[in-house]
Amino acid sequence: MIAIRRARPADAAAIGAVHVAAWRSAYPGILPDDYLARLSVPRQAAHYDSAIRGGASVHVLTASGRDLPSSLVPGARIIGFVTANRGRDLADGEIETLYVLDDWRERGLGRLLLATAAQQLAAIGCRSVFLWVLRDNPSRFFYQHLGGRAVAESHTRVAGQTLAQIAFAWDPIERxxxxASRAT
Incomplete structure (x- = not known):
């Protein structure tokens, strides 16, 4: 069974592992290999533990039962997550992170996470939402497919490199x- 729920502090280690795995999968050729190899699950887990305990909007995607390969330990496993918060500059709300493990991609699960985050933001009064994505990240096409409109370009520094990024926005947030709901 696939389910989405609000993250708990006990989820932080699994969220950190998904974060590291997603970056190592998405960013070869974009970020240096040695930087990707040094990514730390415990450091990411500490970051997400702090965010969850601080009340940040973090939702996890879990798989259990028949949806898990038989080689895995029984019980629910976190296979993706999304974080969202009030917007800092381009819209009322911001999707800060969205990651799904490779083995679970192309199943509509990223769309489910996005819809959940957008619904959460709308519930706290956000009328629009945006997210940043690295320009060279192929996931930018995913956001375009869901109706995201490129509204800004900027640069960010990661691993000592300056990288171009694009902001996609949905205004109104209901879009x-x-x-995301229709596409699942």
Missing amino acids: LVES
């Missing part, structure tokens, strides 16, 4: 909720 993301509807497109």
Whole structure:
């Protein structure tokens, strides 16, 4: 069974592991290999533990039962997550992170996470939402497919490199909720 729920502090280690695995999968050729190799699950776990305990909007995607390969330990396993918060500059709300493990991609699960985050933001009064994605990250097409409109370009520094990024926005926020829900 696939389920989405609000993250708990006990989820932080699994969230950190998904974060590291997703970066190592998405960013070869974009970020230096040695930087990707040094990514730390405990450091990411500490970051997410602090965010969860601080009340940040973090939702996890879990798989259990028949949806888990038989080689894995029984019980629910975190296979993706999304974080969202009030927007800092381009819209009322911001999707800060969205990661799904490779083995679980192309199943509509990222759309489910996005719809959940957008619904959460709308519930706290956000009327629009945006996210940043590295320009060279192929996931930018995913956001375009869901109706995200490129509204800004900027640069960010990661691993000592300056990288171009694009902001995609949905205004009103219901456009993301509807497109993400409809596409699943």
